[in-house]
Amino acid sequence: MRHTRSILTITLLAAALTACSNGTETTSSAGATPDKLTVIAHDSFAEGVDDSTFAAFTEQTGIQVDVLAAGDAGALVNQAVLTKDNPLADVLFGVDDTFLSRALDQGIFTEYRSADLDSVIESLGGSDPHVTPIDYGDVCFNYDKGWFDTAQIPVPSDLEAFKTDVYAEHTTVEHPATSSPGLAFMLATIDTFGEDGWLDWWSAARDAGISVAADWDTAYYADFTRYGGNSSIVMSYASSPPAEVIYAEEPLTQAPTGVIEAGCYRQVEYAGILAGTEYPEAAGELIDFMLSVEFQEGIPLTWFVFPANADAVLPQEFIDYTVIPDAPARLDPSYIAENRDRWIDEWIGVMEGS
Numbered sequence: 001m002r003h004t005r006s007i008l009t010i011t012l013l014a015a016a017l018t019a020c021s022n023g024t025e026t027t028s029s030a031g032a033t034p035d036k037l038t039v040i041a042h043d044s045f046a047e048g049v050d051d052s053t054f055a056a057f058t059e060q061t062g063i064q065v066d067v068l069a070a071g072d073a074g075a076l077v078n079q080a081v082l083t084k085d086n087p088l089a090d091v092l093f094g095v096d097d098t099f100l101s102r103a104l105d106q107g108i109f110t111e112y113r114s115a116d117l118d119s120v121i122e123s124l125g126g127s128d129p130h131v132t133p134i135d136y137g138d139v140c141f142n143y144d145k146g147w148f149d150t151a152q153i154p155v156p157s158d159l160e161a162f163k164t165d166v167y168a169e170h171t172t173v174e175h176p177a178t179s180s181p182g183l184a185f186m187l188a189t190i191d192t193f194g195e196d197g198w199l200d201w202w203s204a205a206r207d208a209g210i211s212v213a214a215d216w217d218t219a220y221y222a223d224f225t226r227y228g229g230n231s232s233i234v235m236s237y238a239s240s241p242p243a244e245v246i247y248a249e250e251p252l253t254q255a256p257t258g259v260i261e262a263g264c265y266r267q268v269e270y271a272g273i274l275a276g277t278e279y280p281e282a283a284g285e286l287i288d289f290m291l292s293v294e295f296q297e298g299i300p301l302t303w304f305v306f307p308a309n310a311d312a313v314l315p316q317e318f319i320d321y322t323v324i325p326d327a328p329a330r331l332d333p334s335y336i337a338e339n340r341d342r343w344i345d346e347w348i349g350v351m352e353g354s
Contacts, residue, residue, distance in 0.1 A: 034279045036064035037286055040089035042076045043069045048302045057289040063282060073099055073180070080274065081106045090277040091286055093134065096267050097330070098183060101337035104130060109272035112284050116291040121310045124268050131270035132287050135296075137305040138238040138328050139184035139267060141171075141260035144225045147232035156233075158262045159192060159201065168208030172223040172231040177344050179215045180267075185235050186347055187336065188265035191329035202350050212351060226257060238264065238324065239304040242317040246301070255321040266328040269305070 046069035054065035068089055070076040077099045080092050084106065095103050103109065109130035117132060124133040143155055153166065161167045174182030189198045211231060213219035220236055223229040226244075241255035271290055273283040289295055296307035300318050307314075 032279060032282075033061070034063060034090075034282055036066055037091065037279065037282055038066045038068055038089040039091045039093055039286070040068045040070050040076065040080065040274075041092070042073050042094040043071060045094050045303065053298070053302075054286075054289075056294055057286060060289075061282070061285060063286075065286065077103050077108075080108045084108045084275065087274040087276045089274055090279055090283040091271055092274055093271040093290070094269050095131070095272070096269050097333045098180075098187075098267075098336050098340065100131065100270065100333040103272070104128065104333075105337075108275060110275045110277075110280060112273050112280070112287065114284070114288050114291050116288055116309065119291070119309045119311050121308060124308055131272040132291060133268050133308040134271050134290050135299050135303065135305040135308055136266055136268045138264045138325050139181045139188070139235065140238045140264040140325065140328075141233050141262070142220075142224075142236040142240050142257045143260055144232045145256055145258055147225045151232070155258070156260060156262065159189070162210060163201065163204035163208055165208045167233065168205050168210040170225075170231055171205075171233040172211040172213050172219045172229075173235040174213050174216055174219050176347055179213075179219075181216050181219075181235050181237070182212075183340075183344075184265040184267055185263060186343065187331050188263050188329040190343065191265070191331055192263070199346060199350050202347060206351055233260070237304070238322050239300070239306070239318070240322075242300075242315075242321045243304055245317055245321050259323050259325075261323065261325045261328075264325040264328040266325075266330050268308070 046067045049067050058064055070079045073094055073096050076092070076094055080087070080103065087108075092103075092108070111129040112132070113129060114132050120133050121136075124136055141156075147170075148155055156162065156167050162171060173185055176183040176186040189201055192198070193201050211223065213223055216236065219231075219234045220240075221227050223231045224234045225232045238259050241257045241259060244257050245252045245255050271287050273280055273287065277283050291309055293309055293312050296309040296312035299305060299307045299312075300315050306318070306324070
């Protein structure tokens, strides 16, 4: 759930195309210190960056950091692949598991192991030498506590419940071809039911009345009963209940929404040094900074995802008002890359076919 507090003036793509690859010194070498580094990232990250985001890094190193917004995660990777012979930036941030394999196969990153990698939460991986986990988020069903209290029915505890109209008729998910959480939940059903059973689940949920929205905004702010819609369950994020409390117009002592752990899917976002940068050592220092406790502890309240560094302390709202799933679904990035388009086509065939 990507709420933002302020927006940095983002370096425009057109400007980047007319400048040198990173707009730094003309004569350079791997060990040289540039005046600035450029990070190319998805829009959600860029919108959360302000003057304070990299201020400590600049103070420590003397290097300014510019952020270049490049659309969503898919567009970000496509842009990096298309410009890999003359990269637009020094560091890429925001590639997730669904596009990681393509980025690695295209050779857009150079190898780097952060000095802080041992602090990364073990389940997030970090074994590939080309990328460093920076944050993670769990895509999960959210439910309206007030609606369930009034209806006096139990909150579903497994995905089998959504094959009945009792729950399916009051549930909205997002389209996997147009929405990141929609894609993540589709992957969760594949992980849960396997190649032989996941489409059967979707067929049953469709027949029971489950709704599909084009994007998260529509699902959450139009369809959710919290905001006047008809769905008391929507596919959102584990960080959505804390956001409901933090952004409430009146102070709240408890979150009005809750998380259903069944069907959660974990998305990990990575940073990598782009092959071709003139300043790989400085770029590595920037990745180290992004993995430092100082930077990591700012992640939850800026981007509403969770820090990858196990030593980072979560804000109290993230401790009090949400749960971190014990066993979220995750699929291997290469497995996703090999099958993603086919899976989406098969999903469309079930959900939209005549």
